[in-house]
Amino acid sequence: MRFFFNAVSDYCRILTNLLKELCIFASKIEHTIIYTLQAVEDTLNDGHNKVVQKLKDEIEHLRKQLAWYKTFFDHTSDAVFIVQPDTWSVLDANEQAAIMVGINHHELVGESLPQFRRVFNALSKSSTPSVLSELTFSAPEGESRMVEVNAGFIEFGGQKVIIASARDVTEQRELSEKMVQADKLALLGKLTAGVAHEIRNPLAAINMNLQVLQRKISVHAPEMFNVQTALQGVERLGNIVEATLNFSRPSIAAMMPENINVLVRSSLKMVQTNLNRKIIDIQLHLDDTIPLVEVDSKQMQQVFINLFANASDAIKAKGSIEISTFVEKGNKTGESNFAVVAIKDSGIGITKEDMNQIFNPFFTRKPDGTGLGLPITQQIIHQHGGNINVESEVGIGTCFSVKLPLRVS
16 A cells, blocks of 8 residues: 555656646746747837838928929929819919919819810820910009910829919010011101101192182182182191101100199190190199109190190090109119109090000091100100000090109219
């Protein structure tokens, strides 16, 4: 029996030792597995971190590139538009585009600009990737701006859109028109001067012989009416010849500092007789603080007399003429301020068709007009370094604005 218990005791001891060994081995295996899993996890984390960092670097690179392109897009000197065809809505635009159109940037995006229909048609017909076109934008103030556009198609969001860079060429066009007008006037002056000289001598002979006939014919003779009509025609021709010679004759302006308000009042007195023939209310709004202006007083009186007479002629029987003087600041950096004389009448107005011709020599709608009054007026103002603008509406009236530079002493 003792032997049996001893055997059982030895077996239990061996089994206990074996269990201990198994526990130690299991602990080692667990530690190994944990270590292995940690190593795998560390390896995966390290690879993951590298991938994440690479993605972060790529995103940062793209962000910097996008910021660079956005800076270029926003700060380029030209206006840039991205326009959706068909709807003509602006998908994006820079600040210069907003300034050109005359509305806020956030309002411009989404705004429809049907002017780009012309660009789209030109691109659709063109075999080149870009086209050059001209568009007109109307600013909120009512001014029309001439814009030169260089445009092409690009793929954006799976669709074809128009990208266009635009530049305001209004001033260049106006300058070109003035240069063309100046060339026309110079050429016409040379031609008309020769013609006028050739006409003046025989016209003087005709006038002299008609006056001789007038003295010899009885006042009650039926031929007297014909002679008087002929004399009136000769006088009208003489006025045209004289106006033509004045237009073609180069004159040197005697520039002196003058009070523009004084010139306005003195010129108004000279046409008072003509104004008194109708019921015309003269309204003067003259700025007494306006600085002296360097002008030729006689030439400037000629300008004002012509404009006052035109305003009177535009009024049929009853109306008003408003004359204002004020200072207008220069629009550009370094540009001088201007003394402005505005003559506004309540007459019949000027049609759009005639508006483009009123400064052309010999164009007139007056039965007894020469068509040289406004061309001479424009010529004098340009010689003074100024310009003349006109606004008119048929049935409402016309406003001529004479702008003369105020030179800084």
